[in-house]
Amino acid sequence: MRAVAASGVTGETRTGYALVAPAFAMLVLVLGLPALSAVLQSFNLVMSRTPGFSLASYERLVTDPEFRQTIANTVVYVSGVVAIHLALGLSVALLLNADIRGKWFFRVVALLPWTVPDVIGGIIWRFMFDALPGMVNAVVIRGGLADAPVDWLGDPQLAFAALVLAEGWRGYPFIMLILLAGLQSIPRTLYEAAAMDGARAWQSFLYVTLPNLKNMFIIALVLDVIWECRLFGMVFGMTAGGPGNATQVLSVMTYRQYFEFFNTSYASAAAVVLAVFMLAISIPYLRMSMRVTA
Helix, strand or coil: HHHHHCCCCHHHHHHHHHHHHHHHHHHHHHHHHHHHHHHHHHHHCCCCCCCCCHHHHHHHHHHHHHHHHHHHHHHHHHHHHHHHHHHHHHHHHHHHHHCCCCHHHHHHHHHHHHCCCCCHHHHHHHHHCCCCCCHHHHHHHHHCCCCCCCCCCCCCCHHHHHHHHHHHHHHHHHHHHHHHHHHCCCHHHHHHHHHHHHCCCHHHHHHHHHHHHHHHHHHHHHHHHHHHHHHHHHHHHHCCCCCCCCCCCCCHHHHHHHHCCHHHHHHHHHHHHHHHHHHCCCCCHHHHHHHHHC
């Protein structure tokens, strides 16, 4: 036993490494190599007619008005969508956490938007907001809110609002699940003690529910921001960044620069900037996870 302990590696440890090795190799192959390739491309070191270290792509990002507009679009889009997710997700989680008959059925119904792939969701909402056969215009006209069809996706401001609304509907179940798990972990004795002290429902919510949901809120916020920053399918399927560049976010710009305009170095630089931003905002989540595991 002492010899095995002195060696520092037991048979179980080696078995564990062997079992983890295929998954680790797959991660390196699928994620690590493309990430390394993107970094090298951003500095014009690979996949270039004249390879050589250059900061030209990053200098272009600083001076490109399209990139600045895309960054602004991304910030507004992510802020609006995440705000809807948090508000709607918390509201639905509170309803589903109540003692009602058949709540399992309502939980399944509430999850349905999350089961729709983002590309398919974008296409569906594009048809719904279509100026002529779209369902939204039919409801608006029959409800007396407009006399003629509205070109929702042809107007920059309306298209942006429609995109935020559509993704707000599709993505809220993710936040709902996280917050519902947090609600179910709050001991009922806390609510009973608050009721005995004369606390009303809104006071229990403010002083019992919200403080105990703090960590879950942070986790939900960080993960949702990361997800929405990298979201591509919903935006591309619904507006493709248009009209013009009004709804173009950073993921769509990276795609267009790479696969439509073949500016591989510039597209890679934009992807690296997006990755660095997402890494920075994930720090609170990583710190919290390390505190829990410690």
